[in-house]
Amino acid sequence: MSKMETLNVQVGSGEHSVVIGSSHPIVVQTMCNTPTGDVAATVEQCVRLSDAGAELIRITVPTLQDVENLRQIRKQLQERGIFRPLVADVHFSSDIAMALPGIADKIRINPGNFHPVHEKARERFAALLEKCKAYGTAIRIGINHGSLGAYITEKYGNTPEAMALAAMEWLEMAIAADYQSKIVISLKASNTVVMVGAYRALGRMMQERGVVVPLHVGVTEAGNGDTGRIKSAVAIATLLEEGIGNTIRVSLTEPPENELPTAYYLAERYGLPHAEVPEIPEREMLDVACKWGPQLMNGTIQDFDCADASLHDEIMQACRKKFYKPEYIACPGCGRTLYDLQGTFERVKAATAGFQDVVIAVMGCIVNGHGEMADADYGYVGEGRGLVTLYRRRTPVLRHVPEAEAVEKLVALIREDKK
């Protein structure tokens, strides 16, 4: 395996900075799921994540008040001797993004969502590039399959290439501002085939352009348990085996510290050894997933023999070769999550396990949830205040459903459609 050569992006400054790029080990990261306004809980979670080996920690910043909360979180972590670089996760608001340089070490944005008028989104991204440049703040351009935006889908369609082209436009702006050395890109999707195709396309496009920035690789809304781990593993392994990927996140609808063993397994298997590798209880399962997954994803094999039938079926479904049960999309949750996501996801899975040929999404918030469940046939999306909106594909069909009734109503909706 030869790594795709990339620029090296320093996140943070001084001895505690982390470098993402092809001449460094794969960086393992995760994200808090505590409300950012609960500074004490977020600090405690960051401490646990840092102790468990997270090299970068992302925290959602949904409001301007949360910029101040992030400053407090950072200060309290440093008082406790924790200097892990912090990544601010921003959606839609360029004002919030503009307030973060100097507080966050890296800002994750999708510039296309800064404004519905594309030219205005470009102006705001140009301003952000200048502000980040003044502080040396790194930027992740994070494009998700489900939230490409009308400008991109009308121009290029809703394809892996469209995701790569969307990223290239923002990268060109960073190059024009001479700030490419601080840019990382991600192109996430919950569909493993779409996700792998998008990163491959972007790798090709950047190599043709002659500017290759590091890639943050992950499957979004992968779910939980063995299914979520295997889905992430087959897709991330396929790319890492081709030398694509410099930092990874294994998104699980579980406590974020649970993501780290699988992420470390992948970082170790395909990268340079890390100094602090945690215990990896799922090593045997991941060995099988990483042996067969990339071959299935590449189409060099169509099936494989495995003594463990349920592991075989999980891997086949993760690679989208055969579907044995409903396909679940569940966001990992973050500070925006509006209900008991993990418990609800389990209840939805138990109630819908008997359906076939159906994709069901369980999303933590209405702000991003409905946009990001790109492939779902049905969606369960938290509104807040104990209420839920149920979707049939992109259309909200039942709004303001009390949580206590929502799973039952979702099942009734699917059953009615299947008649």
Ligand code: SF4
């Ligand atoms: S969809 Fe889930 S992970 Fe994404 S912002 Fe909403 S709660 Fe957070």
